[in-house]
Amino acid sequence: MAATTHIGRSTRRVDGRAKVTGEAKYAAEFNTPGLTYGYVISSDIAKGKITKIDASDALSLPGVLQVFTHENAPRPAYFDRKFKDDDSPVGEKFKPLYSAEIQFSMQPIGLVVADSFEVARYAASLVKVEYKAETPETNLRKKPKGHKAPTGKTGFTPPKSRGNAAKAYKNAEVQFEAEYYHMPEHHNPMEMFASTVIVEEDGKLKIYDKTQGVANSQTYVTNIFGLSKEEARVINPYMGGGFGSGLRPQYQLYLAVMAARELNRSVRVVLTREQMFSFGHRPATLQTVSLGATKDGLLQAIKHEALGETSRFEEYTEVVVNWAGMLYHCDNVELGYYLRNLDTYTPLDMRAPGSVTGIAAFETAIDELSYKVGIDPLELRLKNYAEKNEFEGKPFSSKELRACYAQGAARFGWAKRPAQPRSMREGTKLIGWGVATGMWDAQQQKSAAKANLSVDGKLVVGSSTADIGTGTYTAMTMIAAETLGLPLDAVTFKLGDTTLPVAPLEGGSWTVASVGSAVKEACEAVAKKVFKMAKDVKDSPLSGASFDEVEFVEGKVQLKGDYSSGVSIVEAMRAGEVNFIEEETTTMPNMLKQMQYARNTHSAVFVEVEVDEDLGQICVRRVVSAIAGGRVISPKTARSQILGGVVWGISMALEEESVLDHHFGRFMNHNLAEYHVAVNADIHDIDVIFVEEHDDIVNPLGAKGLGEIGIVGVAAAIGNAVYHATGKRVRELPITLDKLL
Amino acid sequence: MNSFSYTRADAVETASREVSNNQTAQFVAGGTNILDLMKYNVERPTRLVDLTRLPLKEIEDTDKGLRLGALATNATTAYDERVEERYPLLSKAILAGASAQLRNMATDGGNLFQRTRCYYFYDTATPCNKREPGSGCSAINGYNRVCGILGTSESCIATHPSDMCVALAALKATVNVTGTEGERTVEFADFHRLPGNEPERDNNLKPGEIVTSIDLPADGERFAKNFTYLKLRDRASYAFALVSVAAALDLDGDTIKEARVALGGVAHKPWRKPEAEDLLKGQKATKENFERVAASLLEGAKGFGSNTFKIELAKRAIVRALTMAVNGQH
Ligand SMILES: Cc1cc2nc3c(=O)[nH]c(=O)nc-3n(C[C@H](O)[C@H](O)[C@H](O)COP(=O)(O)OP(=O)(O)OC[C@H]3O[C@@H](n4cnc5c(N)ncnc54)[C@H](O)[C@@H]3O)c2cc1C
């Protein structure tokens, strides 16, 4: 590969300064004269009907403009399809303030609008609501029977079995079966969901919305309220964390737009932390894994079945069990994925949705099997290594998982691992080592981008994508600067605005691959024009050259490797008599080529835990995460993504659960003091390795996307290490200390 | 949060009068608890009397020991050289709680008054006897991982969540209060109360009484060497205790002259039982002896489902804490 100036080199986040100085503004921070404030009233019950709602005390407070409830709120659209968004599951859509019916706890049942936030909040507490409550069902495990999950949600591939797993399992020399469960989890980004809707003089709406896709929010709003795209511009330059929670428009957007239109006033609605527990979450999932193997550990049969929760009105699906058909070589695989409707809100994609869940259970089962057959868990994985993706029946575009295992094991010192559980100790602490595999998709979506190079050598590139903290600004700036041979500070990347060319939702780890490819293509289109002009410069050293023979370096276009042959970009554009060159492109994945291959990222995670023998307290002392994710564009932000994934994996394994009181059908630990996420003191040594992985099939950049793979596999590796330390297998996440007493 | 008026107190007596005369008035010190509760609509005072300008910030030596002004912050107290040297158990307990930011604001007086962390107490959508007397206790048959196992009642099983108070109980601190009827001193063991059938009352103070200072007795210095504050929780920092143990030993060789053990996270008040401590008087510091203390302290403990594990956990924690104290591990 040719030497690069920016790609593959560590650089600081280009938006870092703006973020730490407070210059970066978030959806709830945009102001306008005459702004009003909406405060959402949430339902106390999970199921039933509102029988009476009395807002008279609230309305009599000075400063209150209106209290919207199902009794007086407009119903701008009737059909469910108007409420659809790019990440909608199959089913009916929730329509705020449309009826007296309560379908989930903390359902929004009213919006108070006042001229200050404090008055709106106080007024909301004065609205008297009476209910006719029914008994909710929110316990997935109470009657663990589901129905087959429907297809239809983007990104969902139904499970597909092969061979005859039942028979192979029955005949297998070694059999293993177990049930696994984890609680619902909420995304809990730092920034609350917020929308600031500014009504402009001409009546158009300028909407600052916390979202992972401004185009998605725009479609949602324009469809429901019957607006043209010009009438509703959606902007979101920064996001204080998304993790998937911003993949669907949340109800504060609907409520803010509705109120702004009804009152003809600018309105801001910000949810409270408590209300952040009133929408999507990672669904509670109950799984059964059965493995049949030969005595020496060759997999003969795999059965993996999962039951996930969903709401009464939508069928949320994610890919939970398919991974069991991809991770290892096995001829007999039986997969099943079922849903059960409960009285909660619809779950929502959360970092590596499905994979995190399914692989946590499956990679634990593989570990359990390793003890049954008496083979080192890493060796067992290598023994059953999948050379191709047997689920899709295709070769991998690239798969350097073996290198992940080898480099990870070497860095970790795995070779010294004693086979027996409970064989390492330091005083009262039991020490254990565990390993697990991770897997995620490497996708590319259609995306557009625009590049504008001005004669002063400044490049502005734009696409409507988002930076949810992942480093999109930085990576895109690097790709653009690289393509046109410019310094980073000559490039400005713009995102999060529906006036920019359309990008897909920021999710699925496809942003670098999709938007990055579009940015590259738009910049190349500009480069071609520059090259043409450079050729026409008087006595041009490039006159006989073709585009393939030149490169862009240090503000010049030159014959490859020949620093004496260059024409500066500025000189070329002056000669061409243009002030700027602008190109917009829409980049499609090369489907014909890509379709022939399975495209995935892989990881191997090694963990050392320490467990207090008497008190059950767990400390994850060391993690080595070896990643095969294609070409690494921005090493610093890429490493940060993996670190963040590992941290969240620790959090998921040991701490995170949204606690439901099934009597009330309500999440009870709805604040950050009681919904525990890992804190600094929980995090110790984390080592990230990116193994070399060359791939020219996934996309023109060769990058596979690293947003999600970092979390996959961590929970299983920790649980496996806990077993190795204590001899105790915990099959329910999170592994809190009481489960080890 | 409702609208309220705000006033700054400039004298203890007037502040006390103001609150005792007005049932809907409350004090505010660091504000780290009361303001949260107001935002959750759990506390709805119509008037807030700010104590922070009162001259009660000093930490000073008295003939009885060391006196902590009620308005000294938790951070100042924990890092005070005299506290670190003579009452390190207290430093350790304070630093095991909350976060650096909160400890910078939180006051020693306010810490005594912090309210329970029972999930239902914080959520006005659910019944709770402590918040709305007579409405019922949701925790008893609900999610009670954070609730108590000792001294509970049918109307409330909440815990007092403080770490600092567990150490104060072990050190047998006394609390100086001033009310409209004058000054008095309250033994730490009598400061907080069990829920009984009045769970809305956390302590034995009268309306309007102000804590002016906390006295650490001079003889508490005996425990400056062999002590431990062991806090068990769901993450390594910034979480309330599931169970915590303040253990302090006065040793003569390997013979115990006096032992103090107080538990946090298990009851409506820091849990101490002098008879259990007396089991160690004149005894050797052995695991068996510690187990006897643990069994005695947990006598009558009752679990409610998701918190039942605390009974066994508390026993093990007591044994561990005493063992650590013997070894001088803090
Ligand atoms: C997220 C979070 C985590 C926390 N974690 C922990 C933890 O792990 N361990 C722990 O121990 N604590 C923890 N705390 C609690 C913290 O220690 C208390 O909130 C704090 O000590 C209260 O002190 P304050 O001065 O801020 O009280 P304020 O909030 O100002 O007042 C609380 C109450 O005390 C009354 N009051 C205050 N001073 C006096 C006085 N002198 N006389 C009479 N009445 C008075 C007020 O009227 C009010 O009702 C945590 C708090 C938060 C928010």
Ligand code: SF4
């Ligand atoms: S335990 Fe006490 S605080 Fe908790 S719900 Fe019951 S009465 Fe309320």
